[in-house]
Amino acid sequence: MLDGKVAVISGGTSGIGARTAALFVEQGASVVVGGRREVEGKELVASLGPRARFVQVDVAVESDVERLIGRTVEDFGRLDILVNNAGIGGQRQGGWSTIDIERFWTVLAVHVGGVVAGIKHAAPVMTRQESGSIINTASIGGLVAGWTGVDYSAAKAAVIQLTRCAAVELGQHGIRVNSVSPGPIPTGIFGKAAGMDAATADRTASQLAPAFEEVLRSHQSISRAGTPEDVAQALLWLASDASSFVSGQDIAVDGGIAAGRPISVSVEERKRLGAAFASLT
Ligand SMILES: NC(=O)c1ccc[n+]([C@@H]2O[C@H](COP(=O)([O-])OP(=O)(O)OC[C@H]3O[C@@H](n4cnc5c(N)ncnc54)[C@H](OP(=O)(O)O)[C@@H]3O)[C@@H](O)[C@H]2O)c1
Known part of the structure; x- marks a missing residue:
């Protein structure tokens, strides 16, 4: 599906980004992975073969993002796809009085600043080519409150709106901009946010699947x-x-969470309410 295309994936050293990098290479693209962890990044691209490169970047630093895009164009001559995927966990929900403002800005710098810098530096290259697809990883937390910390939730809501802003501006140059909003996916992001070392969090993440299934049932x-x-x-x-006429959209990849509660939950609640009515008569 991506034969001959050149992609940049920020936050590609683990989890969703690492799997996306591998899939894009399988589908014929050349891929440049960005992330902070050099060992993991180099190991990943070595496993993906000669069409993959790693560039060490912190997306909260604009000059790093500029270097990531610049290296891609230098090495591969063009840029067709940018996936702004880098992310970190938000603060635990301990109430408004406990919010750490410095951490709040860090979360926004990565999720919102990283996306803005990515679009800023990719857009001129894609404009010259008169084509390109930019995709931002948002979250169910940006669509519905209460799933994540307020910093993460607000940042991801901003990502969804930034997606629309960029789409209406860049469409005239042949550039599409969309976002995906994953629901809870067992990756290392949860362990890292809880203070686990990154390698252990990544390695053990899939073991969380049964606990996720239990919690998500309702x-x-x-x-x-x-x-x-x-x-x-x-x-x-x-x-x-395949999505050439789709722009400015957010696609929830969440097993149906954003659409509403599973019907079994409301049927059960209606039964309980029915029993309460019955007890009155
Ligand atoms: N898992 C979920 O439930 C879920 C749900 C909704 C949305 N998301 C979003 O999906 C994206 C990927 O997360 P994931 O679940 O796959 O977790 P992950 O495995 O922890 O991946 C996060 C990636 O972002 C990179 N990263 C973090 N801070 C960075 C920075 N300042 N500069 C550059 N790279 C940075 C990490 O690499 P380094 O540590 O090497 O920098 C890593 O490659 C994130 O945007 C996350 O918010 C995840």
């Missing part, structure tokens, strides 16, 4: 836990020419 109509593969497949479609 929220998600598709009853299995989502996987990085689920999100990567949506990113692939948005990256490819």
Whole structure:
């Protein structure tokens, strides 16, 4: 689906980004992976073969993002796809009085600043080519409150709106901009946010799937836990020419969470309410 295309994936050293990098290479693209961890990044691209490169970047630093895009064009001559995927966990929900403002800005710098810098530096290259697909990883937390910390939730809502802003501005140059909003996917992001070392969090993440399924039973109509593969497949479609008339959209990859509660939950509640009415008569 991506034969001959050149892609940049920020936050590609683990989880959703790493699986997306592998899928894009399988589908014929050359891929430049960005991330902070050099060892993991180099190991990943070595496993993906000669069409993959790693550039060490912190997306909260604009000059790093500029270097990531610049290296890609230097090495591969063009840029067709940008996936702004880098992310970190938000603050635990301990009430408004406990919010750490410095951490709040850090979360926004990565999720919002990183996306803005990515679009800023990719857009001129794609404008010259008169084509390109930019995809931002948002979240169910940007669509519905209460799933994540307020910093993460607000940042992802901003990503969804930034997607629309960029889409209406860049469409005239042949550039499409979309986002995906994953539901809870067992990846290392949860362990890292809880203070686990990154390598252990990444290695053990998939073991969390049964716990996720248990918790999500009353929220998600598709009853299995989502996987990085689920999100990567949506990113692939948005990256490819198969979605050439789709721009400014957010696609929830969430097993149905954003659509509403599983009907079994409301049936059960209606039964309880029915019993309460019956007890009155
Ligand atoms: N898992 C979920 O439930 C879920 C749900 C909704 C949305 N998301 C979003 O999906 C994206 C990928 O997360 P994931 O679940 O796959 O977790 P992950 O495995 O922890 O991946 C996060 C990636 O972002 C990179 N990263 C973090 N901070 C960075 C920075 N300042 N500069 C450059 N790279 C940075 C990490 O690499 P380094 O550590 O090497 O920098 C890593 O490659 C994130 O945007 C996340 O918010 C995840």
